[in-house]
Amino acid sequence: MSHAKEAELFNNDEAKVNWHDQALWFVRNKRDKAAHTVKGWEELRNLASAIKANVLSNLDEYLVEFEENAQKNGIHIHWATDAEEHNKIVHNILLKNNAKKVVKSKSMLTEECHLNPYLEVNGIEVIDTDLGERIVQLAKEPPSHIVLPAIHKTKEEVDVLFQKHLGTIPSEGNPQYLTSEARKHLRNKFLKADAAITGVNFAVAETGGIVVCTNEGNADMGVHLAKIHIASMGIEKIIPKEKHLGIFLRLLARSATGQPITTYSSHFNKPSEGKEMHIIIVDNGRTEQLGREHFRSSLNCIRCGACMNTCPIYRRSGGHSYKATIPGPIGSILSPGTDLKKHSSLPFASTLCGSCSDVCPVKINIHEQLYQWRQIITKDVKQPIVKKTVLKMTGRVLGNSKLYGFFGKSARFMLKHLPKSVINSQTNTWGKARDLPKVENDNFEDWYKKRKS
Amino acid sequence: MSRESILSAIKKNKPEQVSLPEIDLGIFHEDVDLVETFSKNLESVGGRIVSFNRIEDLDAEIKKRYPNAKHIVSCSSESNLATMSISNETEPHSLECIDLVIIDAQVGVSENGAVWISDNDFIVRVLPFITNDLVLILSKKDICLHMHEAYNIISKRYRTFGLFLSGPSKTADIEQCLVIGAQGAVSLTVFLI
Numbered sequence: 001m002s003h004a005k006e007a008e009l010f011n012n013d014e015a016k017v018n019w020h021d022q023a024l025w026f027v028r029n030k031r032d033k034a035a036h037t038v039k040g041w042e043e044l045r046n047l048a049s050a051i052k053a054n055v056l057s058n059l060d061e062y063l064v065e066f067e068e069n070a071q072k073n074g075i076h077i078h079w080a081t082d083a084e085e086h087n088k089i090v091h092n093i094l095l096k097n098n099a100k101k102v103v104k105s106k107s108m109l110t111e112e113c114h115l116n117p118y119l120e121v122n123g124i125e126v127i128d129t130d131l132g133e134r135i136v137q138l139a140k141e142p143p144s145h146i147v148l149p150a151i152h153k154t155k156e157e158v159d160v161l162f163q164k165h166l167g168t169i170p171s172e173g174n175p176q177y178l179t180s181e182a183r184k185h186l187r188n189k190f191l192k193a194d195a196a197i198t199g200v201n202f203a204v205a206e207t208g209g210i211v212v213c214t215n216e217g218n219a220d221m222g223v224h225l226a227k228i229h230i231a232s233m234g235i236e237k238i239i240p241k242e243k244h245l246g247i248f249l250r251l252l253a254r255s256a257t258g259q260p261i262t263t264y265s266s267h268f269n270k271p272s273e274g275k276e277m278h279i280i281i282v283d284n285g286r287t288e289q290l291g292r293e294h295f296r297s298s299l300n301c302i303r304c305g306a307c308m309n310t311c312p313i314y315r316r317s318g319g320h321s322y323k324a325t326i327p328g329p330i331g332s333i334l335s336p337g338t339d340l341k342k343h344s345s346l347p348f349a350s351t352l353c354g355s356c357s358d359v360c361p362v363k364i365n366i367h368e369q370l371y372q373w374r375q376i377i378t379k380d381v382k383q384p385i386v387k388k389t390v391l392k393m394t395g396r397v398l399g400n401s402k403l404y405g406f407f408g409k410s411a412r413f414m415l416k417h418l419p420k421s422v423i424n425s426q427t428n429t430w431g432k433a434r435d436l437p438k439v440e441n442d443n444f445e446d447w448y449k450k451r452k453s
Numbered sequence: 454m455s456r457e458s459i460l461s462a463i464k465k466n467k468p469e470q471v472s473l474p475e476i477d478l479g480i481f482h483e484d485v486d487l488v489e490t491f492s493k494n495l496e497s498v499g500g501r502i503v504s505f506n507r508i509e510d511l512d513a514e515i516k517k518r519y520p521n522a523k524h525i526v527s528c529s530s531e532s533n534l535a536t537m538s539i540s541n542e543t544e545p546h547s548l549e550c551i552d553l554v555i556i557d558a559q560v561g562v563s564e565n566g567a568v569w570i571s572d573n574d575f576i577v578r579v580l581p582f583i584t585n586d587l588v589l590i591l592s593k594k595d596i597c598l599h600m601h602e603a604y605n606i607i608s609k610r611y612r613t614f615g616l617f618l619s620g621p622s623k624t625a626d627i628e629q630c631l632v633i634g635a636q637g638a639v640s641l642t643v644f645l646i
Binding site: 023026027038039040043044046047050051053054056057058059060063064073079080081085129130131132135148149150151153154155158173175176178179180183186187190191207209215216217218220221223224225235240242243245246247249250257259260261262263264265266267268269270272273281283287288290291293296 | 455456458459460462463464465466467468469470471472473474476480481482483494497498541545546549562564565566567572577578579582583599600601603604605608612613614615616617618619620621622623624625626627628629630632634635636637638
């Protein structure tokens with residue numbers, strides 16, 4: 001199903017859409033407020049963008065440097081070309097250590113690799129420990145936002161879900177109560193876990209260490225209790241030097257939620273005595289994206305979600321409508337790179353207003369890349385016949401001033417005199433939820449000519 | 454095998470060399486009251502600040518705030534409130550019932566209310582997370598302006614595990630309602646001396 005069709009489903013519940021829209025806009029406003037208090041914010045963005053450009057141009061060297069330094073500290077490094085290899089590596093580590101129970105903190109990469117179902121089929125219990133992720137896991141749904149995974153759920157829905165799975169008492173969706181019950185539930189899981197899986201926010205080539213950011217403390221609770229820590233990272237998570245973290249950590253949380261920094265920014269450099277730490281470096285289509293000149297800077301993304309919060313389409317269509325691991329504007333650049341046909345409608349899920357590019361902390365030209373994908377998709381993927389014909393006709397009309405004048409006049413005449421039922425008929429998708437503008441007597445050209453004489 | 458194929462794919466596909474930018478920290482300099490800004494920012498993320506002048510008063514000040522804490526671990530030489538001791542042999546799971554942990558912090562960051570602590574300061578890594586309440590002791594003179602300065606200060610450390618900690622654990626995953634006390638400590642108080 002195309003994004004537009006999926007969005008239509010989301011829009012069946014208007015009140016919920018309005019809430020979703022405003023909740024995310026609120027987060028966007030918090031981002032603005034946080035950004036405006038930082039002296040040199042734009043310079044931070046420039047530096048982040050420049051550092052990431054340097055990373056892409058030296059990625060192989062930085063990865064090797066990272067590997068060497070990590071190994072010196074007793075960290076095991078693995079490489080996976082695709083999702084399947086990644087999952088197998090994780091499974092093998094668990095098998096070797098006879099680990100049956102796993103706690104996992106937020107990691108969009110393991111989501112991308114569909115790690116959970118893979119491990120579950122192999123008899124391993126995987127518990128997502130970020131509250132939002134636990135909610136969607138219990139609901140058997142994917143996250144709908146990369147920072148706010150359960151933003152599409154109402155508190156009443158969470159209440160019902162927790163009653164069923166955690167045995168809570170009905171509370172009309174009291175967030176305080178539900179969170180404290182989840183805390184107890186997850187504590188129990190942390191204490192029993194054999195292994196902890198985390199994502200990686202930043203991997204520092206210079207030190208061979210990784211940084212994991214959370215607000216809940218769930219990554220640390222998992223890692224420091226379990227015997228084995230497995231961290232999965234895409235090849236693009238590398239930054240050259242530790243001091244560069246100063247730049248990225250100043251940008252990340254402010255862009256994501258408007259916080260000055262995440263509650264926990266944990267720096268893992270060495271496993272503790274008697275424990276194992278593994279890092280899996282994953283490609284899964286990233287080197288291919290690196291080779292696409294127009295799209296490679298999408299690999300600079302630090303997964304803050306700011307482009308989603310600000311996007312007028314995302315806010316009104318919901319993350320699930322994208323049918324992709326990473327939804328929203330940045331996802332609409334990344335996903336077509338992995339499967340052009342499946343995700344061909346995503347670059348069109350944009351007004352190209354550019355707000356995403358304006359808020360991006362690493363200055364990815366998101367809206368321009370969406371436009372670029374459209375150029376490729378309209379050539380490579382079969383387009384609906386109506387769209388094709390209409391655009392062809394429009395092209396002809398816009399390219400011929402006489403035709404343009406004629407059609408303009410007739411359109412104005414029809415808009416003025418035809419009944420609404422005809423104007424807003426089936427073929428006019430604009431008219432589904434809105435009216436067309438009122439017609440004034442003159443068009444611009446007539447008015448201009450009159451004014452001159 | 455995969456290592457080589459990934460590295461060679463990168464070599465083939467990477468763009469032309471782009472050099473690292475020069476970072477001019479002067480751009481980020483501000484003349485602010487470091488203690489005041491730090492305190493304001495920490496409070497805005499749900500942390501508490503207690504300012505005091507005599508180190509001898511520390512335990513009394515802590516007791517006043519946490520009168521009901523029974524199981525207390527202190528990693529600070531300034532506090533004698535510990536009811537149990539830990540070492541690097543301590544099994545992390547045994548710390549499940551800890552009410553209060555007291556740790557000496559090394560660096561405070563005024564721009565975001567974050568505090569740097571490392572496992573040198575708290576020995577068992579799970580300690581600042583698994584405890585119900587967390588107390589950090591920070592010297593006012595150890596507060597720096599921003600993250601760039603903070604990374605400069607910690608750059609010479611022996612790297613094992615450490616973190617910037619800003620406030621108590623929190624979540625807003627249920628309808629964006631902020632709830633303090635997610636999976637880590639439910640409260641954080643920084644005692645400033």
